[in-house]
Structures are given as structure tokens and as C-alpha cells.
Amino acid sequence: MRLEDKVAIIVGAGQTPGETLGNGRATSLLFAREGAKLLLVDKDKTSAEETASLVQSEGGTAEAVQADVQSMDDCERFAARCKERFGRIDILHNNVGIGAGDAPVHKVNEETWLRILDVNLTGAYRSCHADLPIMREQGYGCITNISSVAAICATRTAAYRASKAGMNAMSQDIAMSNAKYGIRVNVIMPGLMDTPMAIEGYAKARGVSREEVREGRNKLVPLQKQMGTAWDVAYAALYLSSDEAKFVTGALLPVDGGQSAKVG
Template sequence: MGKRLEGRRTLVVGGGQTPGSTVGNGRATAVLFAREGAEVVVADRELERAAATVDEIVAEGGKAWAVAADVTDESSIAHMVAFARSTMGGIDVLHNNVGVSLAGGDAVIGDIDMETFDRVTRINLTSMVVTCKHVLPIMEEQGGGVVLAVGSLASLIDYPYIAYKTSKAGVVAMIENIAVRYAPRGIRANAILPGLMETPMAIENRVGLDGRTREQVIAERDSHVPLRGKMGTGWDVAHAALWLASDDAGFVTGVALPVDGGQALVAG
């Protein structure tokens, strides 16, 4: 089997990660894209985190570049997209992987304040809309492309924190909007809905809450997953992204794909 993304020019937004002992969704996706033959521009708010992902790719013989991007600032997004286009000569795959919940101060609806709700929504949803706004014209000029966005299973099931749930539901609506309007131009758009994942962002922000240890956080999350009673990893999200980005999914658009070990079947 050949490399499924050979020669593809990819932009992974959120390709660094929160420090931790496991791999994040964005870093795993960037690394896997490169292993499958893609060129990768890795964007992150923290340039050092993007550069660490690039270093991993380059050490394996891949081609990658790092760029800093503040996704709450349209001028920074425009610079990120221009950098990717000029560096690689175009953008064939956009993978949007930004998101925040507890770390952004999210809360249940009775406790949420508007500043927090706006900040979480601006990161989780508005940034993806603006990024697509700048990337889609490039894909139109090229005659095609793939837009991927990481949503969350939280948009489908009972999830307590209002800003994360509603903003991630908006990601699915955005993808559906793009998919139907850009299909005649050969552009596909799909969302990935991760369930419970053992990633640094998911685990580290919960350790210490209510006095819970890391082991307790992991055990509690594992208990909600039907498939082998174990959370997924960043690699599970990355493999879903690889399939959706590749020609294997060439007739797939407008889909919100749960990657959840069956959690939605018992939590919905």
C-alpha cells in the first residue's frame, strides 16, 4: 500500500499540544500525515510546541515547517495561511484541531459568564470559520481540497459545560455548510468527533479537580467507554483524519464521524 497523502500539502492548526505524557490529537495527526507522504505546516499558539512537532517529523525524514498563530486574531490567521501557501505552494488539506473547555473557564449554564462563553466560542468555532474563509479560496483556485475539523462527541451527548458543547455543535454545522456549498468545486469537508481520549488536554486539566489523582481521572473516563473499557488516543483521531483526507474517502463529504469506542451508544 502506497503512502496515502503522497505530495499533499497540509496545514494542521493546533499541531502542538499541552505538555503531558501522551500524544495530543493535533501532533499525532501532523506526524501521521507526514509519515503518509504529506508536507505539513504545523501551526500553534506557542511556536515552541509547533516546532517540537516539526522536529519529530523531520527526525523521521518528513518535510514540515512551524508557524505561530493566534486563532483569535484574523490577521494572525491570514498570516498563517499565507505562510502555508507560500511555503508549500498551496494547501490541499486543512486540518483544524483547536479547542478549549475547562482550561478556558467553561462552566454549566447557570454559572457561565459572557466573557468566558465568548472566549471559548471564539477559539472553538469562530477561529475555524475564519481559517476556512482564508483557505477555501486557495482550494477553489486549485480545483479541490479537503477541509477537516475536530469537533467533539460532547455535541451529541449529555455534556455539562455549555460553551464547549454549543461551540463544538457549531463546528458540525459549519462543516455541513461548507460541504454542500463547495462540493461542486471539488472540495470535501468533514468533521471528526472524538469521544473520551487520553490526551494531555483532556487529562492534565482534570488532575487535581475535586482532589482526583491522574489514576482516578483515567479510571473514571475509561469506565464510560464500551470498547475494551479504555479511552482512545491521539492516534485514533489521527487515523480517522488520515482516512478522511485521503482518496479512500473521496466520495465522503458532510460527515460528522464519531471516534468514541461506542460511547455515544450508551451515553446518548
């Protein structure tokens, strides 16, 4: 019960449909098992409700809320709903991330560039902006932003990479400007994870089989040539969101099987 008596908002708590668990859903299940009460936010209402049902079926407490991080009104609405339902917001976990249509700068079109930046980076800004006043008033809070090793490693996805690098910088800025209020802000940079967005999403976009995508990704991981799973991200988030990490803020934590340490 490492999150006993804590209230957490998980933004992006649904998932892309597929045969494995997404990062937000695994984190929701783990946080509930460790005692947190959850407000589960997603643009896809049905998917957020599926996560809430899974949590409830294990005896946890969760409410699903439909909201789009591209809207400040929506972000303010879910922050207010959490305060109304549970009385406080101890943990904010920003998991939303998209990348469809991305490419190197000379190829990616302006509409795609702007959409990815708006959802991944400005969306996390909106979510933090809406929740921070409540955390500052409490004199307590913990924010974990889900970035990517793409923020620090070369990829062929320019907008995604820029959005996640921006998220890293923004998170450290929020950490410094809110440290005196007892608010910690950290980043997890997942590497290659076996989630539906990465496998089913990529297989569909490239017209190849899931197994082919898996094989290609596994080969790139130094640690036993095996991708991580959503549980690896969830366990890192559990540590950062618990009081065990009470002296940890402004950290950028790779959860990547060594990918970001591999040079050459």
C-alpha cells in the same frame, strides 16, 4: 504513502504538555509518515516547533508557524505562507479546542462562554475562511474539523458543547457551498481520549491524580472500558484526508468507542 504529494496545514499542531500525545501532534506525525508536507500552526510557538522537530527527526517535511485562530490576520498569514512555501493547500485540519472554565449555562460566566465560542467555533471559521479561496482556485481541497461527541451527547460543559455543535453545522454548510469546487469537508467527533488536555488538564483543574481521572473516564467507554488515544483520531483524519474518502463529504464521524451510540 496515502498522502503522497499532498500539502497539509494542521492548526493546533502543538499540544498541552503531558505524558501522552495530543491529537494534533499524533495527526502531524501520521500525515508526515504517509507522505504529506506540513505547515504546523499553533498559538504556542515552542509546542509547534517541538512537533516540527519530531516530524523532521523521522525524515518528514514540516515548518512551524505561530498563529492565533482568534485573529483573522494570523489565519490569512498562515494560509499565504503555506501557498508561498509549498505552492498549494490540499488539506486543512482544524484541531484547536479549549474548554477550561466551562460549566452548565447557569454557572459559566460570560467571559468564559465568549472565549470558548470564539476559539473553538469562530477560530475554525476564520481558518476555513482564510484557506477556502486558495482551495476554490485549485478546484481541490479537504478540510477536517475536530469537533467532539459533546456536540451530540449531554455534558456539563455548555460552551464547549455549543461550540462543537456549531462546528458540526458550519462544516456541513461549508461542505455544501464548496462541493462544486471539489472541496470536501468532514468532522471527527472524538469521545474520551487519553490526551494531556483531557488528563493533565482535568487533574490539575480538579486537584485529583491523573490515574483517578483516567479510571473515571475509562469506565464511561462502552468499548472495553478503555479511552481512545490521539492515534485513533489521527487514523480517522488520515482516511478522511486521503483520496480513499473522495466521495465522503459533510460526514460527522464519531471516534468514541461507542459512547455516542449508548442510550440509557
